[in-house]
């Protein structure tokens with residue numbers, strides 16, 4: 001019996017070594033290896049980007065608008081607070097994302113595009129929930145990062161989760177700290193996004 005047990009566990013070891021060998025082979029073929037940060041102070045990659053939301057105003061900005069409400073606020077929202085918390089309103093966007101605060105000038109490619117949606121999700125106050133993909137298609141970066149989280153707009157900063165990525169950001173995970181940089185009326189706001197990745201394949 002003891003002999004059998006030994007044989008079975010040593011064959012498991014052989015199998016494990018074989019599988020490890022396969023994994024190492026795959027990593028070598030791709031040339032990239034997984035890096036997991038040891039502490040919150042040591043992200044494996046970080047970047048600051050600006051998200052520009054130009055909401056369609058229904059009048060004269062159709063040429064420049066990159067976001068549009070897809071639903072109206074719910075009846076509950078308007079009954080509860082006539083001033084409007086927009087509870088239930090969904091906005092779909094394909095917004096430019098830049099490395100500095102300025103909007104891209106005509107014809108210039110932004111650093112990335114943010115493609116996704118937010119909806120207002122609090123009855124008592126104006127607050128939103130976001131889910132979107134940062135699509136990178138520049139000479140520096142090609143790939144995507146997927147972000148999601150609650151945008152508690154009353155807070156000075158809030159965190160979105162970076163739940164995954166592709167291309168240059170293959171299997172990335174991390175946290176994006178969001179700060180409202182500017183709000184101009186109802187139809188334009190800019191968010192600063194400090195993105196820190198804690199798991200990277202480089």
Ligand SMILES: *[C@@H]1O[C@H](CO)[C@@H](O)[C@H](O)[C@H]1NC(C)=O
Nearest residue numbers: 057058059060061062185187
């Ligand atoms: C667009 O319409 C808004 C609201 O009527 C007005 O305030 C703004 O000046 C207009 N902008 C342009 C570029 O015509």
Ligand SMILES: *[C@@H]1O[C@H](CO)[C@@H](O)[C@H](O)[C@H]1NC(C)=O
Nearest residue numbers: 060061062063064065103106
């Ligand atoms: C679009 O943006 C450009 C540059 O900011 C501005 O000159 C132009 O008036 C805008 N057009 C509309 C329709 O708002």
Ligand SMILES: *[C@@H]1O[C@H](CO)[C@@H](O)[C@H](O)[C@H]1NC(C)=O
Nearest residue numbers: 079080081082083084124125
């Ligand atoms: C709506 O706005 C008015 C004026 O700012 C304010 O006095 C009132 O308290 C607000 N109502 C609610 C339900 O927030």
Ligand SMILES: *[C@@H]1O[C@H](CO)[C@@H](O)[C@H](O)[C@H]1NC(C)=O
Nearest residue numbers: 109113135136137138139142
């Ligand atoms: C990415 O950029 C290339 C070169 O400018 C372009 O041909 C391609 O259509 C772009 N892809 C996307 C998804 O925007």
